[in-house]
Amino acid sequence: MSFHQISATFATHIHNMEKNLFKIVFRLVCAGIFILTNVAPISGKDFTVVIDAGHGGHDPGAIGKISKEKNINLNVALQLGKNIQKNCKDVKVIYTRKTDVFIPLNRRAEIANEAKADLFISIHTNSVAQGKIVRGAETFTLGLARSEANLEIAKRENSVILIEDDYKQRYAGFNPNSSESYIMFEFIQDKHMEQSVKLAKLVQGQFRNHAKRIDRGVHQAGFLVLRATTMPSVLVELGYISTPDEERYLNSQEGINKLAEGIYRAFLKYKEEHEKPILAAAGKYSDKSVNTEAAPESNEPVIASNAKQTGIKTVESASASTTNSKPVFKIQILTSSKPLKSNDKELKGLSPVNYYKENGIYKYTYGESTDYNKILQMKNSIINKFKDAFIIAFRDGEKTDVRKAIAEFKKTRK
Ligand SMILES: [Zn+2]
DSSP states (O other): OOHHHHHHHHHHHHHHHHHHHHHHHHHHHHHHHHHHHHSOOOOOOOEEEEEEEOOBTTBOOSBOSSOBHHHHHHHHHHHHHHHHHHHOTTEEEEESOSSSOOOOHHHHHHHHHHTTOSEEEEEEEEOOOTTOOOOOEEEEEESOOSSHHHHHHHHHHHGGGGGSTTHHHHTTTOOTTOGGGGGGGGSOOOTTHHHHHHHHHHHHHHHHHTSOOOEEEEEEEOOHHHHTOSSOEEEEEEEETTSHHHHHHHHSHHHHHHHHHHHHHHHHHHHHHHTSOOOOTTSOOOGGGSSOOOOSSOOOOSSOTTTTTTTOOOSOSSOGGGSTTOOEEEEEEEEESSOOOTTOGGGTTOOSEEEEEETTEEEEEEEEESOHHHHHHHHHHHTTTOTTOEEEEEETTEEEOHHHHHHHHHHHHO
């Protein structure tokens, strides 16, 4: 071995070490990202939507002349998520995929179930056999297909399980290509059917009126991915990749934007409905039930101790924050890195306001009640001034999971 060889070997060795080091760092970064994206942060978000871009990786979905379904789905999914995140600070957006990767069908549903999502939106692009021309968008909910064409769409979308390992065990012998397999969808009890159909109709309305697409309507079919989710769920077919003009539209920035906006607007409308007051089982909502049961033994109120020094007025001093372990709802209106004076123009004249401190940030709230409905009404009354306002919950002075608090409120109202 010459000196030249030795130095070359040494150089290779160093190079490999660098590569290994790079790999290790890369894995650590990936693990970090994984943890960051998979551990639900403690947040005041009170609505979670899972956006599912169909197919990905070695599953291209339907294939057109100039594009693949997986990419169209992902483009619209990402744009939809962007729209929601930009405009709805109270909504948590979770994607089943943000890149071109393969995700098994069941895993997509699991992601939504584990996140206890409020809504699942699966995005796909349609296709028919060569020689046929079909145009338009349609939205599906889970159920028994009432037409051969709809059954064919479910078969095509479900057949992706055939490229998963162990699909027979995983889907209990379901054969996506056999019509007999779909009989089970006749007996499915879907308690979210009504809400799913509501969203599906809203989506189609937006596709028709906003995106100016041909409206192919709302249908039911036996989609495995919808069967496995435990929340209102829809599967959107954006258009036909097999029809050249539709394929061009689906790949254009205008097409992506309009379709994503359409779903976004439908989502907003649906969410507004979702936020309607929670009715007691009796079906009546009386304002009298509003938080008159504030505990007499007034403990530490939720307000920060230096509130007075900063000139912030507190909510009525016999605060409702002390209703032993009952969740207290408030509206978070804004955050600030420094305390604000009660006449600060950021507060837009709203009074009385309050604040709590979290991670060194002053978070300003308005309203306080154990009655979620009352707080919701209050939120609606200030939303013009504070469009990003959202509801949060406290228990015994500590911030708590608002979704659990709402669930508890619902239960105790029955
Ligand atoms: Zn698809």
